[in-house]
Amino acid sequence: MSEINPLENLRAIHANLETQDQRDRILVEIGQCSASIGAYKELENIKAQYSETHRIEVVGCSGACFSAPRVTGLGSLEISSMDQDFLDSQTRYVLGGIGDIAWDDIRQYISIGGFQGLAKALSVTSEEVIEIVSDSGLRGRGGAYFPVAMKWRSASSQKSDPVVLVNAEEGEPGLFKDRHLIEGIPFRVIEGALIAAFACGSEEVLIYVNAEADLAYSRLDVALQKCQNLGLVGKNVLGTDFSVDVRLFKGAGGYVCGEESTLINTLEGRRREPRLRPPFPTESGFRNQPTVVNNVETLCNVPLVLNFGPEKFKSNGTKDAPGxxxxxxxxxxxxxxxxxxxxxxxxxxxxxxxxxxxxxxxxxxxxxxxxxxxxxxxxxxxxxxxxxxxxxxxxxxxxxxxxxxxKDTDPYEATIHLSKYNAAESCGKCTPCREGAPKIVRILEDAKNSTDRSGEFKRLEMLAKTVNAASLCGLGQAAGNPLLSYLNHFSKEQGD
Amino acid sequence: MDLNVVSKETRLNFRSDLIGHFQRSREELLPALHWVQEEYGYLPEWTLEILSWHLGVPASEVYGAVTSYPELSLAVPQTHKISVCTGLACRESGSQDLLNKSLELFDKDGSATSVYEVPCLFSCSVAPVVLIDGVLAGNTTEKLITNEVDYERD
Missing domain, CATH: 3.10.20.600 (Ubiquitin-like (UB roll))
Structure with missing residues (x-):
């Protein structure tokens, strides 16, 4: 072990990668969002005008979707102050590099510190990697905020080999973060998953991508092949005795699939339904093997924690909620x-x-x-x-x-809308959710125009609490929340 | 399931194609379903039973999986398809008008276009969004729907 130096091997890989031409760069931001409003057309225009004089690169979307399709690097096209304010008001840690480096250029990714987290992880024991992540206090970013190190430790302490599942389902209305990360910096997602696999003692990673995220899927596929070609994925990663197989899996839709036990059912070719717990996925999940399910954003934090240290991670956020x-x-x-x-x-x-x-x-x-x-x-x-x-x-x-x-949107209408979504997405396994969620919608719609809704609200409150209490998975346990929130925050204000 | 809707030869060819692409494992069910849907545009019922034999998954469970995922379809698709997102962010940007306009234009007898209302297309930052024959259009306007989708008049 002592003769193998993963960091040295990474430097050698970096040195061998072709150096790009030194012409000024023009960066065209393309993601699913910007593509839908003409980013590819913009790319063609830029190519027609500047391909002789400039190096034109496609980068991921910086997040400033409101001014998409964005092109940066051209002196003549000033970045608007609105864009600048938007970007400057943020603390960009996980998003670092997105919009700056070509999404498919592994050389640029290594230049900004990419794969150094992995190299550092491979230089120590897997137990030490878990310790470093535990020290950072990193929690899952998919919504449940479960401590990452605890999940990894639980899986690695089981008898059989664990599997790492990357959850890029992101089927929740109003969300587009994981897709942005994959489209903008797919190598970071892969690096995070590799570190997770090493820490848990796993040799198998499956990346589950939302059925509608075609661009994210294809970019991840390209990035994965590049990693395989350079020996960053596969047998003996960076010359060490860590070997790992990474595969992509395309989902088939459904909000409930983001729930980890449902995701496992989907991968196994079963109906999209959650499983009973215990056993927890970390004990027995995919193919009854111990399974770690981590969200994309969570895994994108991991390489940065390893590379820049837990202290840097903790310098953002609060004491109880770092990052x-x-x-x-x-x-x-x-x-x-x-x-x-x-x-x-x-x-x-x-x-x-x-x-x-x-x-x-x-x-x-x-x-x-x-x-x-x-x-x-x-x-x-x-x-x-x-x-x-x-x-x-x-x-x-x-x-x-x-x-x-x-102002034109009535919170009552919006509450009906959210409740409707839960009713439609209920997988049907638990009766309280299957029958209760649509009932909440019906009562809300019937009471829309009535002047005294106090009776209905009392029944609704009881119903929503029952749905939340008696359902198996996160979807059902929260299906009554839009209504309960409305009762907490709006019903008194509006004189109900 | 009536398997005789296609010839024996078609069924055998389908099976050997399957063998070439997928191992006998239930983990291959979703990838195989995606593959069939890409080939045919939908999931013909006769393919499901062959899938079941090949992958070693009971036909009832294949059917169960097919009907539980919104992206998989047993119905022969219309020539054209418009999905209008009416998620919270799109509603804020006038998606209801887009839906009404689409229905007015295309939801009538003899129309080759079907209109769907979908809960979210996950591109809320460029709302309202509409999916026209698989291509996402952001910041959509009624004009775009009227002009872009003019194949009805061809």
Whole structure:
């Protein structure tokens, strides 16, 4: 072990990669969002004009979707101050490099510190890697915020070999962060998954990608092949005795598939239904092997923690919630896009400084955390962005989807909309969710125009609490939340 | 399931194709279903039973999986398809009008285009979004729907 130096091997790989031409770069940001509003056309225009004189590179979307399709690197095209404010107000840690390096250029990725986290991990024991991640306090970023090191330790202590599953389902309305990460910096996702596999003693990684994220899937596929060609994936990674096989898997839709035991069922070719727990996936999951399921954003943090140290990670966020969080900003705000902020920042700061909202009184509320959460009134926007429940009741940060609702949108209507989504996506396994979630929608719709809704609200509250209490998975356990949040925050204000 | 809707030869060819692409393992079920859907545009029922034999998964469970995933379809697709997202962010940007416009234009007898309302297309930052024959269009306007989807008049 002592003669093998993974960092040296990485340097050798880097040195061997072809050096690019030295002409000035023009960066064209292309992601699924910008492609839908003409980014490829823009790329053609730029190529026609500048391919003789400049090096034109396709990079991932920086997150400033509101000004897409973006092109940077051309002196004549000044970056607008709105873009600059949007980017400067953030703490870009996981997003570092996206929009700056060509998505498929492994040389540029290594130049900004890529694969050095993996090399450092391979220089120590897997137990030490878990220790470093444990020291950082990193928690899962998919919505449940479970400590990453604890999951890894549990899986690695089982008798049989674990499997690492990368959860890129991201089937929650209002979310587009994992897709952005994969499209912008696919190598970081792969590197994070490799470190996770090494730490758990796993030789198999499966990356599960949302059925609609075609661009993310194809970019990941290209990146994976490049890694295989350079010996970063496969047998004896970076010359060590760590070998790992990485495969991609295309999902087939459904919000509930993001739930880890449902995801395992999908991979095994079963109906999309959650499993009973215990046993937990880390004990017995995919093919009854111990299984670690990690979210894309979580895994993108891992290489940075290994490379720059846990202290740097902890320098952002709060003591109990270290690090940063990606927020997907959409709805009625000027600067819609993907932003990264430290934990502990208030929602109001996010909306005004990053989202560019001038006056929150122009809003009727803000939906946080998607259909498993609820809507906050504008009087409660000074709440902090923290893992889990943020209003002390039913509104959760979830995976970080934030939708601003204009004055024209009635929070009651929006609550019906969120409840409808839960009803439609219920897999049907648990009766309270299957029957209760549609019932909530029916009662809400029937009571829409009635003047005294107190009786209905009482029944609804009981029903929602029952659905939450008696369902198996995260979807059912939160299916009543939009309604309960409405009752907490809006029913009194509106004289119900 | 009526297997005789296609010839024996077609079925045998399909089976040897399957053998070439997929191992006998239930983990191959979803990849195999995606593959069939790509080939045919939907999942013909006769293929499901052959899939079941080949992968070693009971036909009832193949059917169960097929009907539980929104991306998989047993129905012969229309020539053209428009999916209008009416998620929260898209609603904020007028997706209801887009849906109504699409229905008005295409939801009538003899139309080769089917219109769907979908809960989210996960591109909320460029809302409202519409999926036209598999191609995503962001910041969509009624004009785009009227002009872009003019194949009805061809």
């Amino acid at each position: 940063t969080k990606l927020l997907s900003l959409s709805g009625n705000m000027p600067c819609r896009g993907l932003a990264e902020v430290p934990f502990g920042i208030t929602l109001l700061t996010v909306l005004c400084d990053i989202g560019g909202i001038k006056d929150v009184n122009d809003l009727s509320g803000v939906a946080v955390g998607g259909p498993s959460s609820g809507i906050l009134p504008i009087g409660s926007l000074d709440l902090e962005i923290l893992p889990g429940v943020i209003d002390g009741k039913n509104v959760m940060l979830g995976a970080g989807g934030i939708v601003a609702l204009s």
